[in-house]
Each structure stands twice: as structure tokens, then as C-alpha cells.
Amino acid sequence: MFRPKLFDTLKNYNRQQFSKDLMAGLIVGIVALPLAIAFAIASGVSPEKGLYTAVVAGFLISALGGSRVQIGGPTGAFIVIVYGIVQTHGVNGLIIATFMAGVLLIIMGLARLGSVIRFIPHPLIVGFTSGIAIIIFSSQMKDFFGLKMGTVPAEFTDKWGAYIAHFNSINLHATAVAVVTVLIVLLWGKVTHKIPGTLIAILVTTGAVSIFQLPVETIGSRFGSIPSSIPTISFPHIDFETIRSLVQPAFTIALLGAIESLLSAVVADGMTGGNHKSNVELTAQGIANIFSSLFGGIPATGAIARTATNVKNGGRTPVAGMVHAVTLLLIMLFVGKWAALIPMATLAGILVMIAYNMSEWENFRSVLKGPKSDMAVLLTTFFLTVFIDLTVAIEIGMILAAFLFMRKMIQFSDVRLLSGETGENADEQDKEAISNYHVPDGVDVFEISGPLFFGAAYKFKDAMKLIEKTPRVLIIRMRHVPIIDATGIKTIEEVYKESKRRGTKLILSEVHSNQVLKELRVARLLFAIGKSNVTTGFKEALERSRLVIHQNA
Numbered sequence: 001m002f003r004p005k006l007f008d009t010l011k012n013y014n015r016q017q018f019s020k021d022l023m024a025g026l027i028v029g030i031v032a033l034p035l036a037i038a039f040a041i042a043s044g045v046s047p048e049k050g051l052y053t054a055v056v057a058g059f060l061i062s063a064l065g066g067s068r069v070q071i072g073g074p075t076g077a078f079i080v081i082v083y084g085i086v087q088t089h090g091v092n093g094l095i096i097a098t099f100m101a102g103v104l105l106i107i108m109g110l111a112r113l114g115s116v117i118r119f120i121p122h123p124l125i126v127g128f129t130s131g132i133a134i135i136i137f138s139s140q141m142k143d144f145f146g147l148k149m150g151t152v153p154a155e156f157t158d159k160w161g162a163y164i165a166h167f168n169s170i171n172l173h174a175t176a177v178a179v180v181t182v183l184i185v186l187l188w189g190k191v192t193h194k195i196p197g198t199l200i201a202i203l204v205t206t207g208a209v210s211i212f213q214l215p216v217e218t219i220g221s222r223f224g225s226i227p228s229s230i231p232t233i234s235f236p237h238i239d240f241e242t243i244r245s246l247v248q249p250a251f252t253i254a255l256l257g258a259i260e261s262l263l264s265a266v267v268a269d270g271m272t273g274g275n276h277k278s279n280v281e282l283t284a285q286g287i288a289n290i291f292s293s294l295f296g297g298i299p300a301t302g303a304i305a306r307t308a309t310n311v312k313n314g315g316r317t318p319v320a321g322m323v324h325a326v327t328l329l330l331i332m333l334f335v336g337k338w339a340a341l342i343p344m345a346t347l348a349g350i351l352v353m354i355a356y357n358m359s360e361w362e363n364f365r366s367v368l369k370g371p372k373s374d375m376a377v378l379l380t381t382f383f384l385t386v387f388i389d390l391t392v393a394i395e396i397g398m399i400l401a402a403f404l405f406m407r408k409m410i411q412f413s414d415v416r417l418l419s420g421e422t423g424e425n426a427d428e429q430d431k432e433a434i435s436n437y438h439v440p441d442g443v444d445v446f447e448i449s450g451p452l453f454f455g456a457a458y459k460f461k462d463a464m465k466l467i468e469k470t471p472r473v474l475i476i477r478m479r480h481v482p483i484i485d486a487t488g489i490k491t492i493e494e495v496y497k498e499s500k501r502r503g504t505k506l507i508l509s510e511v512h513s514n515q516v517l518k519e520l521r522v523a524r525l526l527f528a529i530g531k532s533n534v535t536t537g538f539k540e541a542l543e544r545s546r547l548v549i550h551q552n553a
Helices: 005-009 015-042 047-064 076-110 122-139 141-145 156-165 172-190 197-212 219-223 240-272 278-294 304-312 318-334 344-358 361-368 372-387 390-412 457-464 486-502 514-522 525-529 538-551
Strands: 414-417 443-449 473-480 505-509
Touching (some): 005 047, 005 318, 015 076, 015 219, 015 304, 015 318, 076 122, 076 278, 076 344, 076 390, 122 156, 122 344, 122 361, 122 390, 141 344, 156 372, 172 197, 172 344, 304 318, 414 457, 443 538, 473 486, 486 505
Parallel strands (some): 473 505
């Protein structure tokens, strides 16, 4: 049931909490202003589109979302994919892709996929997040050093080649502005956390550039004035060919938005002791992205840094996030013209710091010290993100993680012939070990441990080849088989048919898993083998085998 957290929080809402939410919303709105502009410019679109997104999507994510304190808007994670879409399909293509991503997010929420998305492997998330950080950092070198060059190439290696070729055109004034911005953002936290360092950096550097008339490029000199109004709803013409070409980038936007919003919600839960509704959150993210595109905005999702700022300043209900959006709207309507004076080098310095905070270098180093399979997923995703494409990186990373997980499950799965085990090599802690029982002559016992799925079925088939002399009874112990798939069922079916052909009675012992019993029942194997030959205990299986031998004597 779609029930936003706002409805729950307003039941016992009071003036004291509104005062806290109001203050938190005002602060987060001020923090979000430069970020919205910077993310838009870095994504290859005009600065006001970032503001439209923060206002429209930010308001809807808070009002309709499944988290009490989530703050939504444009984020650094989208820069790479948005820039690529704009370069290939233009701004209209981006609007259509954002709309499609919103629809996909709503479908994810209604299909209750919120809990599934949270289980995406950690090395994969660290890999593409670190890769995105490197790309954001690389994209800012032109403005950071004030290089006189044309359009920055999209490819990573071409980008750095162009930087090196034009580095002799460095603007020392722009470089100084960028460095001062970085230093202020780094050091301001030691002074106070109540006023964001990014805001102080913008005020100081913009004031210095204006007062001393420094020869550096500003938002106004590159993009013109920032509109002081919200545009009317519009949507470009679309056709089937456009939709087909944008399915993949739209899916990437939706997946990135889902991952980042739920990660942000989980972080917020840890800070507040709350419990978000993941499926409601996904649905709200979808609605927000649809309306963001209709107003000409860019993709939006939950922003971890802004959400943390909200919590630290007392925000505890969605009202704070709604106030943050209204604050941005008022700034855009009445102070937006002054934003055109912000130097591009200042925004570059802010984005360099954002890239550093996104890099997760500590987590990156930690994963590198872990299992080789995790390291392989991390490095593959990282290098594909940086050198190829984010969409490809996520797809290949997911496939690789799945294959490596299956490999681990195959290693965990085991099939053994137990009939010859003695007390010396059996597990002394296992009271159900075969050494504690007397196995009649003419009875072979095999035990399967671990999931019996397509990756491990070949072990079962190989183990069956160990049978040198046809037994009168074949017992297969399944006490450690939690799940079985169609290949596992097919393998047992083949063993049953081969046993029947040889005149061997097949007994399945200790089938404890409800999932395994259900699949055996659906496949009609319970009926074929006979319910009396599927036992819940090994003792019962041995008694059944003695009865079979006695009847056939």
C-alpha cells in the first residue's frame, strides 16, 4: 500500500518540531543551491535545470517518499550518464530518458523490488561510485585551471590528452579561485558546521572576483542570466525509435536512482533510529523524476550528504525536505540573478571536493584486501566505469558478481559416498553421522551438502559414477540441501530412472527443506519415488531399506 511517511509523521506533529524542521530545511536549501547548479553544469546542461530539479523533485521526494528525512535532488552519481545522454541524444533525449526512468522506478516500487535492490553487492557499488568520482574530478580540470580550450572530449583518455595539450593556457587567477574554494570547504568545518563551507566559499570567491574584477569565467559569462521563474510543463515529441534508443540509459538512471536513494535512506535510518519504506521510496522517486522531466529538469534521487545535513540540523519529518525545496524556489525567484556572478572555478573546486568525498578510497582499499572475487568485481566495475561506460560497468559487474557467487556456491556444495565412512574420518560432533548407524549390506549411502542447483548438479552426476556394484537400495541424504532448482530436480529424476532400470530402490532421506519438498511434489517425483521412500530421518531410511531388502530376499 502506497502510504508516504508524511502521513505518519503528521499525526503527532507540533510547533516545536516544525521549528526544527523549518531551520533544517532552510540550511539544507542553502547547501543545495550551489550543488544543484554545479551538478547541472557538470552534466552538460544549463544551471537552472539543476535548480528546477531540486525544487520540483526535491519537494515530491519528501512529500511522497518512504523516509522521514530523505532530501532529494540532482546528485553526482548522475553526472556521467546524464552527460553521455546529452552528448548523444541532446537535452530532449535526456528529458525523455528521465521520464522513462521515472516510470521504471514506479514499476520497481509497485513490484516491491525495494528490498531486492538493497542486496546489490558492496564491491559493485564501491567500484562504480569510485569510478564516477574519478570522472567527475577529470571533468572539472578545464574550469579548475581556467584552460582555454574548446569542448572537453567525452572519453577519459582523450580528456586528459586535451588537458595536457592545452595546459600552457592555464589561468592562474582561476586556479587561485579554485584552490581557495577547496581550502575553505576543507577547513571551514573546523570553524562551524552550522553554516556550510560551500556557501562561504561561494560568497568569498564571488565577492573577490567581482571586487577585484579578476579575469575568470562566471556562470553568467558562459550561460547568461539564470531564469527567475519555474517553466511551464512541456514534453518533447517522442517516437518508438527514440524510446528504443533510450531504454538502456533510462534503465541505468532508474537503477542508479534506486540504489542511491535506498542507500541514503538506510544511512538516515542509522542516524535517526527510523525505518524507511523502501517500495514507497522507489515509487516517490519515480513520480519525482517524471515531474522533473516535465519541468525540464534532470534525474533526481536521494542525496546522502544533504540528507545527513538535514538530520544533523534537527530535521525529523518530511516537512524539512519540503521546506528545503521551497527555500530553493524563493532563492531562485528573488536572488537567482546574483547566482550568475559565481565563478566557474568556484564550482569546479566544489565538485573536486564532492568527487573526493564520493571516492570511498577507504572502502576501496578495504575491498582490495578482501577476497579475490570481491576484488575482481570492484576493479572490473571501476575500470569499465572510467574507461568504457557506466551502463556497461553495472551490467558486467552484476553478471561477474553473480558468476562468482555461483562459483562459491558450487565450492560449498558437496556430494559424498558415505557407505565406507568409519568413526575415524566422520565428524565426531555430528550425532547423525553414518558411523553412528549400522548400514545393511547392499545399501549405498550418498550425502548432498549445499544448494543442489545447475552449477553443482555435475558433482552429483560424477558422484553417482562411483557406484561400482549395483546396490539393492540407494539412500540419498538431503539434510543439508536448503534449495533445489530445475536442474537439480532433473538430476534426481535421472538417478531415479537409472536406479529403476537397475532394479535399485531409491530412498531420499532427511528432506527437511519446504522448498525442496515443494519442488519434488510439483515435479511429481514424490509420487514416482513413493512417499514411503522419502523420509524425514536417516533412521527411518535405514528401516525402510531393511524392509525393502527383506521383501526382495
